[in-house]
Amino acid sequence: MSDAAIPGLARVDHIGLTVPDLDQAHDFFTEVLGAQFMYELGPFEHDDDWMSQHLNVADDTVMRRLRFYRLGGQAIFEVFEYEAREQAAEPPLNSDVGGHHVALYVEDLDAAVERLHELGLRVLGEPTASSGPSQGQRWVYFLAPWGLQLELVSYPGGKAFDREQERR
Structure with missing residues (x-):
């Protein structure tokens, strides 16, 4: 520390x-x-x-x-x-000072996104596969009814960063 x-x-x-x-x-x-x-x-x-x-x-x-x-x-x-x-x-955008989002881990990103659509929530684009140190992770943003930005993230096999740390 x-x-x-x-x-x-x-x-x-x-x-x-x-x-x-x-x-x-x-x-x-x-x-x-x-x-x-x-x-x-x-x-x-x-x-x-x-x-x-x-x-x-x-x-x-x-x-x-x-x-x-x-x-x-x-x-x-x-x-x-x-x-x-x-x-x-209106809540701030991610690009605004004070902008933020809450990231939530899910085991099955595709099933979670399907449920968001069923509930009529706004999902921002399609799930994105990360690269570099976060390779192995997929994520997608969605909005609460009042505009809070949330992210669903999943990396059931770990991320490249985690695997690198384990090798060291």
Whole structure:
């Protein structure tokens, strides 16, 4: 570990996402992704500068509801529904500063993509086979109903990078 690294940093704990409609997101997380709903909190609002000091949002922002989901026995999603004066309604593109996507591993990429199509979700192109260090991996992006970018990725035989590491 580098001397500049955060002492004791061990792993990712959770991923926080803001959605426009928590009920719609609940259906997506539980019915499409198969995540387990854990619990709900909220609403939260403050009459002081707590929101800007702790969450980097405007002080008059209200966090209406917050739900937690567990996916695959490990990943935790913290999903927020906010009400804010100048809230952006569209999620950022991958090319925007702050752009992002959530990558999910699947055993059978073709079966997963077929299911996304059956559910009427927007799949971005056809699965792509990676090359170089990621050879052995296939992936495809898709969008949640509100525009969150997700990626399905599969490499059941491992990636070239992993095989190289094993040989060393």
